[in-house]
Each structure stands twice: as C-alpha cells, then as structure tokens.
Amino acid sequence: MEVTRTARCSIAEVAIGQRVDKLFHYAVPSRLAASLHPGHRVVVPFGKGRRVGFVVGLVRETGVPVLKEIESAPDEQAVVSEDLLDLARWVADYYAAPLGLVLKTILPPGFSDPEKAFAKEKQEIRVALAPNAPAARRRLTAKQEAVLALLQDFGGEMPLTALRAAGASAAAAAALEKKGLVAFRKGEAARLAHPDTGERDTAIVLSEAQRRAVAEIGGAVRGGTFAPFLLHGVTGSGKTEVYLRLIQEIVREGGGALVLVPEIALTPQLIGRFVRRLGDAVAVLHSGLTDAERRDQWKRLRSGEARVAVGVRSAVFAPVDRLKLIVVDEEHDPSYRQDEGVRYHARDTAVMRAKRAGIPVVLGTATPSLETFHNAREGRYRPLDLPERAGGAVFPTVRIVDLRGAKSGNRFLSPDLLSAVEERLARSEQSLLFLNRRGWASFLLCRECGATLSCDHCSVTLTVHKGDKSARCHYCGHARPLPEVCPACGGTRMAPLGVGTEQIEEELKARFPSARVARMDRDTMGGRGAYIDLVRDLHEGKVDILVGTQMVTKGHHFPRVSLVGVVLAETSLMVPDFRATERTFHLLMQVAGRAGRGEVPGEAIVQTFVPGHPILAFVQEHDFAGFAETELSARREVRYPPFVRLVRVLITGTDEVRVSAAAARGAAAMREAGGKEIEVLGPAPAPLARLKGKFRWHVLLKGKEPGRLKDLARRGSLAIQRVPGASSLSVLIDVDPVGLM
Ligand code: ADP
Numbered sequence: 193m194e195v196t197r198t199a200r201c202s203i204a205e206v207a208i209g210q211r212v213d214k215l216f217h218y219a220v221p222s223r224l225a226a227s228l229h230p231g232h233r234v235v236v237p238f239g240k241g242r243r244v245g246f247v248v249g250l251v252r253e254t255g256v257p258v259l260k261e262i263e264s265a266p267d268e269q270a271v272v273s274e275d276l277l278d279l280a281r282w283v284a285d286y287y288a289a290p291l292g293l294v295l296k297t298i299l300p301p302g303f304s305d306p307e308k309a310f311a312k313e314k315q316e317i318r319v320a321l322a323p324n325a326p327a328a329r330r331r332l333t334a335k336q337e338a339v340l341a342l343l344q345d346f347g348g349e350m351p352l353t354a355l356r357a358a359g360a361s362a363a364a365a366a367a368l369e370k371k372g373l374v375a376f377r378k379g380e381a382a383r384l385a386h387p388d389t390g391e392r393d394t395a396i397v398l399s400e401a402q403r404r405a406v407a408e409i410g411g412a413v414r415g416g417t418f419a420p421f422l423l424h425g426v427t428g429s430g431k432t433e434v435y436l437r438l439i440q441e442i443v444r445e446g447g448g449a450l451v452l453v454p455e456i457a458l459t460p461q462l463i464g465r466f467v468r469r470l471g472d473a474v475a476v477l478h479s480g481l482t483d484a485e486r487r488d489q490w491k492r493l494r495s496g497e498a499r500v501a502v503g504v505r506s507a508v509f510a511p512v513d514r515l516k517l518i519v520v521d522e523e524h525d526p527s528y529r530q531d532e533g534v535r536y537h538a539r540d541t542a543v544m545r546a547k548r549a550g551i552p553v554v555l556g557t558a559t560p561s562l563e564t565f566h567n568a569r570e571g572r573y574r575p576l577d578l579p580e581r582a583g584g585a586v587f588p589t590v591r592i593v594d595l596r597g598a599k600s601g602n603r604f605l606s607p608d609l610l611s612a613v614e615e616r617l618a619r620s621e622q623s624l625l626f627l628n629r630r631g632w633a634s635f636l637l638c639r640e641c642g643a644t645l646s647c648d649h650c651s652v653t654l655t656v657h658k659g660d661k662s663a664r665c666h667y668c669g670h671a672r673p674l675p676e677v678c679p680a681c682g683g684t685r686m687a688p689l690g691v692g693t694e695q696i697e698e699e700l701k702a703r704f705p706s707a708r709v710a711r712m713d714r715d716t717m718g719g720r721g722a723y724i725d726l727v728r729d730l731h732e733g734k735v736d737i738l739v740g741t742q743m744v745t746k747g748h749h750f751p752r753v754s755l756v757g758v759v760l761a762e763t764s765l766m767v768p769d770f771r772a773t774e775r776t777f778h779l780l781m782q783v784a785g786r787a788g789r790g791e792v793p794g795e796a797i798v799q800t801f802v803p804g805h806p807i808l809a810f811v812q813e814h815d816f817a818g819f820a821e822t823e824l825s826a827r828r829e830v831r832y833p834p835f836v837r838l839v840r841v842l843i844t845g846t847d848e849v850r851v852s853a854a855a856a857r858g859a860a861a862m863r864e865a866g867g868k869e870i871e872v873l874g875p876a877p878a879p880l881a882r883l884k885g886k887f888r889w890h891v892l893l894k895g896k897e898p899g900r901l902k903d904l905a906r907r908g909s910l911a912i913q914r915v916p917g918a919s920s921l922s923v924l925i926d927v928d929p930v931g932l933m
C-alpha cells in the first residue's frame with residue numbers, strides 16, 4: 193500500500209518561512225514517504241543553506257522536474273493539524289494572502305526559524321506559596337503583593353510562565369522567594385489543584401435567560417453541529433457566566449474550547465476568573481507573552497494538556513484539541529480585525545472555523561455589530577437574549593449635556609459634570625471620565641497665520657503633550673519639542689486647541705486638590721505591570737477619579753464606580769468612515785455600562801457640542817434595536833455593508849504622481865472587467881492621504897460576492913504592477929475592510 197502511495201505523491205509543496213509569498217517543491221525521499229503529511233515541518237536545502245518549511249500539500253506531478261530532496265522531518269506529530277491547515281487555506285484564499293504568510297501568522301513565533309525551531313524548551317519553572325511562610329508581610333511592594341494575590345487566585349501554585357502571562361512580575365516573585373514567602377521549583381508541570389468548582393456553581397444561581405442560553409448552546413455542543421449564536425446581553429448581564437458553565441461541562445467530558453476576547457478586555461481579572469473555574473485546563477494567549485511563553489502555551493494546547501484557549505485575535509488559530517465550542521466575546525470590537533500582514537477578521541474566521549469543524553460558535557456582545565445583527569435577523573444566526581443585568585443591577589440613567597453654552601472655566605468640564613463628580617467624592621464613590629484622545633490638546637494653531645502643526649510624514653496634525661513638552665504624531669510616532677514660535681510665520685501666539693486625557697486629568701486635579709486622580713491611556717500604561725497596579729488601586733478604592741481612553745471601557749468590574757462621564761461624545765463621530773456612527777454608539781453604550789455595576793445605581797453624563805445627533809437619543813434610551821433599524825436603513829440606502837461586500841485596493845508609494853497614476857490605471861482595469869454587478873468607486877486619495885511618508889490612494893469595490901470582488905481586485909493589482917515604475921509602489925487588497933482610513 194505504502195509503496196503505491198509514495199509513487200503517487202512523491203513531491204511536497206513546502207511553505208518556507210523567509211519566502212512566505214510562494215510555495216516550493218521538493219522531492220520526498222522514500223524513507224519519509226510513509227510518515228510525511230501535510231502540516232509537518234521539514235528541513236530543506238535552500239539556496240546555499242537550509243531552511244525550515246511546512247509541508248502544505250503532497251502532489252504527484254508539478255510539470256517541472258523537482259531536483260532537491262527534503263533532508264529531514266524532525267517532528268513526530270505534524271505541527272499544524274489537519275483542521276488548522278484547512279482553515280489556513282480558507283484564510284489564504286478568502287483574504288487574498290499567501291499561504292506561507294498565513295501559516296507564519298498561525299504558528300507561535302520562532303516555529304519557522306531554523307535556529308529556534310528545534311531547540312529544546314527549558315524545563316518549566318513553577319512558583320508556589322511557601323507552606324510555612326512567615327506571617328510578617330510588611331514592606332512588600334505593590335508588585336510583590338500582586339504576585340501573592342495571583343498565586344492565591346490560582347490555588348497556591350502556578351507555572352512562572354502563567355504568572356507572567358497574567359501580567360505579574362517575575363522579579364517580584366524572585367524577591368518574594370528571598371523573603372521566604374514563595375518557593376520556586378523546576379519540574380514537569382505538576383497539575384494545578386483544580387479549584388472546587390462545585391462550590392462556585394452553587395454560589396451563582398443562573399437566571400432563567402442564562403439557563404435557556406446554556407441549554408440551547410449546550411444542546412448544539414452535544415449535537416456536534418455548526419450553529420452560530422448571537423448572545424445579546426448588556427454588560428454585566430452574565431454572558432461570561434454562560435460561557436464558563438458551557439466550557440466547564442465540555443472540559444468535564446474531555447473536550448476543548450476556544451474563547452476570544454479583545455486585547456484590551458483580557459484583563460488579569462478575566463484570566464483569573466477562567467483559571468479559578470477551569471484550573472490548569474486553561475492556556476492564555478496574548479501579546480504580553482514572551483515568544484517562549486507563547487510557544488509554551490501553544491504546545492500545552494497542541495499536546496492536549498491544556499483544553500481551553502483564552503486569548504486575543506490570533507488565538508482564533510489556537511491548536512485546541514477536540515474543539516467543541518468557540519466563543520467570541522465583544523464580537524463587535526474592531527480590534528478583531530488584523531490590519532497588517534494577513535488582514536483577517538478573527539470573528540469571521542472563528543465562524544468559519546466552527547463551520548468547518550461542525551461545532552457551535554457564540555458571538556457575545558451588548559451591542560452587536562450590524563453585520564451580526566443583520567445575520568441574526570435574517571435567520572442565519574440564532575439570537576439569545578440576556579435582557580437583564582445579573583444580580584438585579586440596572587442600566588445607568590444617561591444625561592446629555594450641551595457644551596455649546598459653556599462660558600466660564602474649562603469648556604470641556606461642564607458644571608453638571610463637575611457637580612456630579614463632587615457628589616461622588618462626598619459619598620466616597622468613584623467617577624470614571626472617558627475621552628478617546630490622549631495627550632493634552634489635539635493640535636496647535638497659530639493665531640496669527642492660522643497654520644497648524646502637522647506631521648512631516650503623515651497628513652495629520654500633531655498632538656500636544658504637556659508632560660514631556662512634545663508635539664507627537666499618533667500615527668507614526670514622530671515627536672518633536674513644542675515650538676515657541678510658529679514654524680510657518682514666526683508668530684508667537686501658538687494656541688493649543690481641542691482636548692485630550694492629559695488636560696482633563698490636570699483640570700480635575702486643580703478643581704479637586706484632595707481627590708486622587710489617575711489616568712489610564714497608552715502614555716501612562718507603559719507595561720502590563722502599571723496597568724495591573726492601577727486596576728488594583730481602583731478596586732481597593734485608592735483612586736477617586738479615573739480619566740482614560742478606550743482602555744477604561746472594557747473588561748473591568750469596578751463596583752464603586754457610580755458615575756461615568758463622557759467628555760466629548762463626538763470624537764469618534766467625526767471620522768470619515770461609514771462605520772463611524774456605529775463605532776460611536778458601541779463606545780458610548782459600553783462606557784455608560786461601566787457605571788453602577790454594584791449596589792449603587794449609576795449615572796452617565798454625556799457631553800457634546802451636537803446634542804441633537806440622533807445616536808445620543810438611542811444611547812439615552814439604551815435602544816439598540818432603534819439604533820440598528822435606523823443605521824441599517826441608512827446603509828441599505830447608500831449600499832454599504834451588511835447589504836453589500838467591500839474590497840478595498842490601497843496603493844501606496846513615496847511618489848504621489850506615480851501613486852495616483854497607478855490607482856487610475858488599476859481602477860480603469862477593474863471597471864473594464866467588472867461588469868454590471870460590481871461598483872468601482874475611485875480612485876481617490878485615502879482619507880489619511882499620507883502615512884509614514886507614503887502617499888495613499890484607494891479604489892473601493894462593492895458587490896454581493898466577495899469572491900468576485902477579490903478576483904477583480906487581483907486583476908486590478910496585476911494591471912498596476914505593469915505600470916512603469918510599479919516596483920516602487922505597494923498594492924494591498926483588503927477584503928471586508930474595517931475602517932477605510
Ligand atoms: P457579562 O459577561 O455579560 O459582562 P458576567 O458574566 O461577567 O457578565 O456577570 C457580571 C457579574 O454578575 C459577575 O460578577 C458575575 O459573577 C455575576 N453574575 C453572573 N450571573 C449571575 C447570576 N445568575 N446571579 C448573580 N450574579 C451573577
């Protein structure tokens with residue numbers, strides 16, 4: 193039998209790390225013929241050296257003579273399982289990306305690097321609370337306290353990698369060892385003691401709606417069929433509790449599950465909650481891990497030791513064994529879209545993975561994306577509602593405050609908002625102020641000539657940062673000292689305009705000198721450590737007022753926050769993107785939902801210069817359905833998703849004339865070949881017309897069938913590549929783009 197097979201398939205198609213854009217053919221030596229499968233890693237001669245590659249297919253013929261042979265295949269088990277290879281193929285095809293690049297994206301870093309690829313990972317180091325720890329715990333740093341708290345949460349012992357994955361400091365753990373409070377040991381992963389899950393199960397009695405959701409999804413899990421669910425419930429309605437119940441059951445039966453959350457929502461609190469319920473069955477995947485840690489988590493899943501992957505976007509490719517359920521929490525979140533390399537959408541890829549695996553997928557959210565909502569309404573997704581907040585908490589009342597009349601003081605802190613903050617201070621409750629702009633002011637304007645300070649490399653204004661007296665580009669990172677005089681006219685009246693979190697923090701400190709004000713944004717949260725410290729301070733009531741960007745909107749449960757202030761509702765409305773309204777609605781609902789999750793009823797104050805904007809009324813009424821109706825009919829009218837599909841072709845380069853000429857050429861070719869069903873819009877300069885020194889033009893394709901749009905985009909891309917000087921341009925095909933900047 194084997195001989196026949198060898199005769200049929202003696203040539204391997206191999207994707208090679210450094211050349212991810214194409215596949216190479218190698219002869220399979222007869223000694224490997226029986227054991228080599230798609231998904232195996234192989235060492236192959238390449239140029240003058242050797243490379244590690246992945247077998248993606250075995251074929252009989254290539255039409256050209258294949259000269260070189262595979263040298264070896266060192267792994268017993270294929271690195272990429274059959275189902276993941278199949279998913280990778282779908283991703284490569286759907287998102288118009290080379291399969292090699294997709295495989296590189298799927299695998300942990302270093303897997304295709306010849307040096308690291310076969311290196312033996314060191315033995316696991318574990319950290320445990322010392323059994324006879326001295327009672328004296330004085331003089332511990334916050335980071336050391338955090339390590340102890342985490343160990344407690346994890347049942348007293350955990351791998352060092354997991355400790356670090358949860359954001360704690362290894363140095364702090366080492367310091368604790370010196371104090372005799374924790375002990376390190378090397379060894380094979382001694383299993384964590386599984387926390388007694390039964391006790392916690394009885395602690396929470398599921399609501400009727402939760403029970404129904406668990407029953408329906410659980411039925412689909414046991415039935416082993418593809419079934420997409422939309423679990424629609426406001427923040428705090430108990431969605432996570434539903435996931436946990438389902439997954440506990442799955443793990444008990446020996447199955448596996450995959451849970452995706454947005455990066456920003458994958459907080460130590462959430463990780464702790466999964467680990468308390470599921471113990472060592474959990475592997476966590478996020479961008480804060482070192483490469484070695486990521487490989488370790490990945491291997492634990494691949495070997496079946498860990499059964500549940502909880503992770504961010506790229507975890508949609510986690511090698512979960514016997515996968516029975518996929519959960520995509522906060523499915524509407526734009527961060528599920530990867531916007532470099534392979535531009536895939538993790539939610540859509542998750543649905544596709546579930547479909548191919550024949551298992552249910554749950555899309556959970558308080559504010560479904562219009563695509564998902566539309567799918568549910570059309571009967572493609574099964575809707576499950578959790579209409580109430582768990583434990584009887586109610587959605588906060590929302591007050592809209594018109595900023596146009598403000599005369600005195602800071603224009604961005606209305607008397608309404610200030611007095612509401614003051615009330616909270618008097619009652620020792622917390623306030624959370626949200627503004628989706630960091631820095632001190634949005635731009636610097638010369639009052640004499642009207643020039644604004646803009647980036648040398650991008651078509652955007654520079655943001656004023658007072659802390660380090662710099663003007664910074666939030667797109668490319670370019671920074672320069674704040675100028676004393678206008679670089680255009682030499683005028684001395686440079687005025688900062690617009691508002692950022694830094695300014696709000698400063699104002700609040702000035703208004704409420706005795707209040708403890710903290711800021712959470714990308715400028716203050718250097719590492720996960722700083723973030724964990726701040727979250728803990730909030731929990732312990734050591735912060736009275738938190739000012740922050742989007743970072744504050746997700747993943748936290750701060751029971752003492754009874755006031756949420758939205759400093760400026762329209763920051764995200766003014767973005768030139770057809771999803772701007774939807775994005776703003778999601779954001780406002782999410783941030784309002786942060787108020788009043790505990791005993792105290794909450795209030796949200798939304799400040800704006802456009803109080804008549806229709807979405808504010810929907811937010812005020814918590815009326816998702818009303819919002820969706822209105823927005824969907826607007827989208828239908830102008831033919832935008834979810835009623836059509838989009839593919840965007842983006843052409844960039846340093847020579848503007850060349851870029852625009854190429855875009856015109858591409859658009860013409862696509863128009864010619866497109867036919868009636870496909871609309872070709874453009875070419876036009878992208879809203880962000882210049883980024884990092886590159887000019888940007890785009891062409892937008894609209895139509896019903898993504899496959900045809902993509903084929904057309906490929907054709908346009910080829911036409912562009914034939915334009916003289918095309919080698920200096922780059923052409924990007926973006927399928928189902930999120931954001932058209
Ligand atoms: P969501 O994921 O929808 O934000 P969670 O599952 O995190 O909601 O639930 C919010 C809070 O309510 C959590 O502290 C959770 O433990 C608690 N909770 C969830 N379900 C119930 C319930 N049926 N009864 C009481 N408390 C619950």
Ligand code: ZN
Pocket residue numbers: 647648649650665666667668669670884
């Ligand atoms: Zn820039």
